[in-house]
Amino acid sequence: MNVHDSERLAGLLEAAGYRRAPEGTDADVVVFNTCAVRENADNKLYGNLSHLAPRKAANPDMQIAVGGCLAQKDRESVLERAPWVDVVFGTHNIGSLPVLLERARHNKAAQVEIVEALQQFPSTLPAARESAYSAWVSISVGCNNTCTFCIVPSLRGKEVDRRPGDVLAEVQSLVDQGVLEVTLLGQNVNAYGVSFADPDQPRDRGAFARLLRACGRIEGLERVRFTSPHPAEFTDDVIEAMAETPNVCPTLHMPLQSGSDRILRAMRRSYRAERFLGILERVRATIPHAAITTDLIVGFPGETEEDFQATLDVVARARFASAFTFQYSKRPGTPAAEFADQVPKEVVTERYQRLLELQERISLEENRAQIGREVEVLVATGEGRKDAATARMSGRARDGRLVHFRPGELEIRPGDVITTTVTGAAPHHLIADGPVLTHRRTRAGDAHAVGQRPRTGVGLGMPGIGAPRQESTGCGR
Numbered sequence: 001m002n003v004h005d006s007e008r009l010a011g012l013l014e015a016a017g018y019r020r021a022p023e024g025t026d027a028d029v030v031v032f033n034t035c036a037v038r039e040n041a042d043n044k045l046y047g048n049l050s051h052l053a054p055r056k057a058a059n060p061d062m063q064i065a066v067g068g069c070l071a072q073k074d075r076e077s078v079l080e081r082a083p084w085v086d087v088v089f090g091t092h093n094i095g096s097l098p099v100l101l102e103r104a105r106h107n108k109a110a111q112v113e114i115v116e117a118l119q120q121f122p123s124t125l126p127a128a129r130e131s132a133y134s135a136w137v138s139i140s141v142g143c144n145n146t147c148t149f150c151i152v153p154s155l156r157g158k159e160v161d162r163r164p165g166d167v168l169a170e171v172q173s174l175v176d177q178g179v180l181e182v183t184l185l186g187q188n189v190n191a192y193g194v195s196f197a198d199p200d201q202p203r204d205r206g207a208f209a210r211l212l213r214a215c216g217r218i219e220g221l222e223r224v225r226f227t228s229p230h231p232a233e234f235t236d237d238v239i240e241a242m243a244e245t246p247n248v249c250p251t252l253h254m255p256l257q258s259g260s261d262r263i264l265r266a267m268r269r270s271y272r273a274e275r276f277l278g279i280l281e282r283v284r285a286t287i288p289h290a291a292i293t294t295d296l297i298v299g300f301p302g303e304t305e306e307d308f309q310a311t312l313d314v315v316a317r318a319r320f321a322s323a324f325t326f327q328y329s330k331r332p333g334t335p336a337a338e339f340a341d342q343v344p345k346e347v348v349t350e351r352y353q354r355l356l357e358l359q360e361r362i363s364l365e366e367n368r369a370q371i372g373r374e375v376e377v378l379v380a381t382g383e384g385r386k387d388a389a390t391a392r393m394s395g396r397a398r399d400g401r402l403v404h405f406r407p408g409e410l411e412i413r414p415g416d417v418i419t420t421t422v423t424g425a426a427p428h429h430l431i432a433d434g435p436v437l438t439h440r441r442t443r444a445g446d447a448h449a450v451g452q453r454p455r456t457g458v459g460l461g462m463p464g465i466g467a468p469r470q471e472s473t474g475c476g477r
């Protein structure tokens with residue numbers, strides 16, 4: 001979500017006349033889009049700001065802005081800790097950035113603007129997309145859940161859903177510009193439909209499944225992904241829509257967090273381990289070969305060895321293709337940070353290692369089972385760190401697995417689509433060292449080759465939140 005917000009910040013600044021500073025040059029404006037979910041976000045931010053302090057001292061016209069979740073959380077204290085910052089803005093008003101920069105320049109004084117509720121659905125803002133072939137599309141922002149480890153609800157607010165027509169218009173606009181793959185984004189995508197921004201739009205529990213099916217009718221859209229669904233709200237109509245919509249990819253990222261029902265309760269996550277496993281069973285019965293991935297937290301306050309064993313058991317039964325595993329650490333401002341029974345760091349680290357070993361073994365076994373299979377790969381850039389040294393290119397299979405393949409003499413571009421056969425496996429990637437079986441040059445590949453990137457949010461006529469605003473927003477609507 002932050003990555004996509006950064007695309008919007010870039011789009012906003014470009015629409016206001018700014019140009020991206022060439023690599024290796026000193027920029028006139030530096031914007032930090034911060035995240036508060038990961039540990040040490042504030043150390044990183046203030047460390048980076050300190051690095052910039054001498055440059056700012058040497059060139060007072062240079063401007064530094066801090067936005068995102070950490071800014072929403074720290075507010076004025078950003079300026080107390082780094083008084084050389086020019087602009088602080090929050091998660092609900094990213095559209096204000098150009099105006100705040102202008103005002104700070106004009107008034108020669110720092111500007112702090114944090115608001116408590118979403119002013120405008122972020123997708124109405126211009127976005128300068130990073131990829132010619134793959135795009136994020138927000139379907140909702142915020143979250144109505146209250147997981148005790150999570151800072152998101154207090155920083156991103158209650159869930160607000162975008163009208164399906166607006167989502168589909170954005171997807172269509174991206175496809176018209178050559179994009180082949182979209183990832184529908186929301187904190188809790190299968191709650192989509194519970195709180196439409198448009199008051200005329202009725203509450204609709206089946207909205208997400210219908211949205212997937214509607215994406216299936218967009219000609220030229222080859223791959224639809226979504227992240228993340230919440231197990232408590234996962235309904236069979238979504239599984240059916242996934243199975244029956246050919247361009248919806250056979251992949252599911254569904255956070256488990258813990259395999260212990262006691263810990264799930266303490267996390268305030270309302271599903272239980274058996275329900276989670278039941279969903280996986282139904283997904284696999286309907287979509288054979290679906291690659292299922294997850295998030296796991298080790299060492300949540302109060303976690304006993306028995307609770308941790310329950311997580312290992314569920315992980316062993318679930319056979320995830322891969323997992324993002326995290327060691328629990330306190331997030332100030334969340335209920336769990338105040339829980340008394342915090343697990344000692346060395347216990348957390350030791351459990352984390354055991355979980356990692358189990359999941360790595362499963363990932364390797366699941367990837368080895370792919371050897372000999374033919375895969376369709378959407379060729380990407382930046383996915384293979386060793387590509388230059390190994391004369392390979394990289395991309396994602398339809399199920400989301402990373403594939404490193406040999407293009408041979410073929411002139412293949414990021415954004416093109418190839419098929420090849422898997423010849424080797426590691427826990428985090430597949431190798432395809434045989435010949436490329438088919439190669440399709442795509443419009444996305446053409447666009448990538450000439451450095452053209454899709455733009456959205458300008459001229460789509462998408463409404464903001466609440467009553468129509470009288471004044472111009474300056475965003476080209």
Ligand code: SF4
Nearest residue numbers: 143145147150152187
């Ligand atoms: S569902 Fe996700 S975003 Fe919402 S509170 Fe829980 S962890 Fe945070």
